[in-house]
Amino acid sequence: MSPYARRRATNAVVLSLSLAATAIGLLWLGLILWTLLWHGLGAINLDLFTLQTPAPNSHGGLSNAIYGSIVMTVVATIVGSPIGILAGTFLAEYGRHSPVAPVIRFINDILLSAPSIIVGLFIYDLMVIPMGGFSAWAGAMALAILVIPVVVRTTEDMLNLVPNSLREAAAALGAPKWKVIVMVTYRAALQGMLTGVMLAVARISGETAPLLFTALNNQFWDQGGILHAMSNPMANLPVVIFQFALSPYQDWQSLAWGGALLITATILILNISARLLVSWKGFAK
């Protein structure tokens, strides 16, 4: 075999391997989604959304868990996003040359990938012990801590994409800096910032580990008002899926698959629409 033919052959082998790696990577995604549809579709019906989590071997749904997940995700997003947006604003606008900015950026990127179960431990210490028990507030705060780094990162990136000439034009008209940021920079970066919040929501809606020691679980609808419900353990989809999937009961396992499909579909829709939002913006320009 001539050296040239051997080089060509090596090239062909390696490139085929990289093609195979890609195919296998995508195969996993396909397999997981297919399994979810296969087991989950049968469990999706009206009762899943209207009945509460049942006792073993009886008929029920996931209404209280769905409600709990939505409530805690909303509270976490409302608490976490403003902090994330403001911190991202500091990094991109005020703190560009500040010595703390690189430190904050560094720590934020670490928090972005830090194990979420540690956040659960932290909130357990900070809220569950002082408040005397597991509560939905604690669960929502644990999720809020996970929202912040995602939003900080995207906000900073998106603000950095806004051309400086826009800021200078507004400043030249005499606008104070906060007005330049809120009315000009934010407006230009709005879609990108919204994407960040959507990605954060997608991230926390599937998080299980930080809820295990904070919101715990609750088999029933809380009969008090929303404030009463927030101060007590609250059912949520991920923890219910965890408990039901590992149980030996057929009904529970089937509900777990239904819940798993529901969560995954929600997250994939959020993720894909967040991506479309960004590319659509690029298209318009």
Place this chain on the structure above:
Amino acid sequence: MADIALDRPAEAPRARAFDQIFQGATWFSAIFILAVLAAVIGSLVIGALPAFMKFGWGFITSDAWNPVKEEFGAWPAIYGTLVTSAIAMLIGIPFALGIAIFITELCPPWLKRPIGTLVELLAAIPSIIYGIWGLFVFAPFLQTTVQPFLIDTLGDIPIIGALFAGPPLGIGMLTAGLILSIMVLPFITSVTRDVFETVPTVLKESAYGIGATTWEVVWNIVLPTTRVGVIGGIMLGLGRALGETMAVTFVIGNAHRINVSLLAPGTTISASLANEFSEAVGDVYKASLIGLGSVLFVITFLVLAAAKYMLIRLQRQAGT
């Protein structure tokens, strides 16, 4: 700004006050991130103190785990964490690099985005979904096909055989490591793909110009120029694998003992926490679990900090 203040004396002080309030709010939020990190470290240290007071440094090296006698050691969980992550890296890295090479060098331009997005969707799927899929689909598959094959072919070889001894249970450290290898794919792929794209086209074209094949360009030009970034991406994936909780909890078997065989059940730090923390009774038990959490935090913090440092270094390199 001073000139404007002269022109509009009535409005300027209020605008300046607003400016300061807004700037203060952004500063406060940014500092809040540091405060969260400090508070997490503080609460872990205080929470774990009773365990370290009672067992000393032996807590890290001991392999006891007896809630009844209140004897706890972190070593089996640390061992399981390291072994599962090592398996994940061993299998995940070649696949991730292969995908990155395919996307940057081989793929037709119109396919780049869809394939990149699909791979990144692997990261969007919550870890509990990997867990439930691993337990009900992947583990039974391994138990009936892959594990008997490994036992038959590698089980009799000295030394290596010990890694594949015992019955095929389906669940165990190998299964956990394999699932982790799928979960780290998107993280490593997206970083390596991004750093591959930063290689100047001129460099690659010069190599192609003197007759290099695609693989030779990747091996001799792309990889050497982006080495630091690739390692950064791998460390980022490692950080994820070390701390991954739910997927591992489903398939590892939760056994606090060290077994040489990869087919045997084990535990990891995060799986022990997820399984035991909310039911742990007694201060020493709780403190020992928080002690485990502290160990995990220290390990992942170091790995992620190293990853970040390397990626920053690459950015500077690219900037100059």
